[in-house]
Amino acid sequence: MTAPRTVPGVRPVIGVDAGTASLREADHLVHHLADRLGLPAGTIACTHLIRTDDRRGTAVSLVPPNAGAAEAAWRRLAALDVPELGAALGDRTHGPLTAARTAALAAAEHTARRGGRAVLYPGVEHLTGTVTAADLLTLTAVDRLTVVGAPADAPGPDPATPVHTRDHVRPEWRDGRLTLALVPAAGGTLAPFEVPEPTPCCADHS
Numbered sequence: 001m002t003a004p005r006t007v008p009g010v011r012p013v014i015g016v017d018a019g020t021a022s023l024r025e026a027d028h029l030v031h032h033l034a035d036r037l038g039l040p041a042g043t044i045a046c047t048h049l050i051r052t053d054d055r056r057g058t059a060v061s062l063v064p065p066n067a068g069a070a071e072a073a074w075r076r077l078a079a080l081d082v083p084e085l086g087a088a089l090g091d092r093t094h095g096p097l098t099a100a101r102t103a104a105l106a107a108a109e110h111t112a113r114r115g116g117r118a119v120l121y122p123g124v125e126h127l128t129g130t131v132t133a134a135d136l137l138t139l140t141a142v143d144r145l146t147v148v149g150a151p152a153d154a155p156g157p158d159p160a161t162p163v164h165t166r167d168h169v170r171p172e173w174r175d176g177r178l179t180l181a182l183v184p185a186a187g188g189t190l191a192p193f194e195v196p197e198p199t200p201c202c203a204d205h206s
Contacts, residue, residue, distance in 0.1 A: 012070040014077065015088040015107030017059040017099040023047055023117070024197065026058035030119045036080065037073045039064060039120075044141065046116030046173070048106040055102050060119075061110035113176040121178065127169040133190070134159035136169075136180060143177040147184070148193055157182065162189040168196035 016033065020026045026047035034045065042065035050059050064070045070089065077087050078094050086099020088107050093100035109115040118124075123140025133156065136142050145156045164185055169192050171180040181193040 011063050011065065012067055012089060013107040013111045014062040014064075014070060014074060015059060015103035015105070015110075016062065016077070017050070017055070017086045017102040017106070018082065019057065019084050019099070020059070021057045023049075023058060026060055027119050030060050030062075033060070033062065033077075034120060037062075037076045039073060040069050041065070042122055043069075043120055044110075044118060044122070045120040046106075046110055046118050048109055048116055050102050050105065052102065052105070054098050059102050059106035061106045061116055063110065110173065113173045116173045118171050118173075118178060121171070124169065127165045128167050130162050130164050130189075132159060133157045133161045133163055136163060141178055142169075142171045142180050144174075144179045145182060146179060147182050147190065149183075157190060164189055164191045166191060166196055168192065168194065170194050 016029070018029055020029050030045045030047065033039070034043065039045070039062065044063040046061045048059050048061060050057055062073060064073055074087075074089050074092070084096065084099065086095035086097075086101070086103045087093065088100055088104035093104065106116070118141075121141040123142075126135065126139045131139075133145055136145060147154070147157055163182065169180065171178045173179070182190040183193050185191040
């Protein structure tokens with residue numbers, strides 16, 4: 001097996017399609033793969049909505065912290081006995097053609113940072129209970145905070161504003177930045193726009 005061609009400073013992205021339909025199922029898939037593939041700290045894993053002629057559902061993308069970790073994850077992924085699983089890494093594919101193509105779409109979207117909802121990312125372990133807006137930006141990989149309903153050119157929330165995480169914080173790639181959408185909550189506080197349904201996914205993985 002040859003090593004993937006990479007660009008210096010660019011982290012390889014693995015796309016995976018295992019036939020999941022909902023975001024919640026994709027969240028479970030992310031945690032399952034993180035365990036099975038031994039993904040190291042610093043990995044970013046996202047879910048992606050897929051809408052093509054052949055597929056309606058979700059896929060995931062995995063970005064280990066370096067090329068070596070990505071190659072190790074790819075080898076373990078290819079060794080999994082999951083016939084319906086498709087995967088893509090650079091110009092390599094694995095599994096059924098349709099699933100591999102969908103996996104490549106997820107990988108391309110994450111590589112361009114134009115889409116993808118982050119489930120795993122550096123610092124996510126700090127986002128339990130109530131934190132401040134400043135904590136979100138200084139302790140995690142989240143780059144930007146927005147408040148739903150605020151003008152597009154409005155500054156972000158006051159750094160001291162409490163944010164009720166509900167133990168479920170899913171920022172998204174927007175214009176190259178990992179962005180978390182927040183909504184006003186009681187008492188001048190904020191909360192993530194996405195509400196856990198019905199409870200935070202995979203709490204036992206925390």
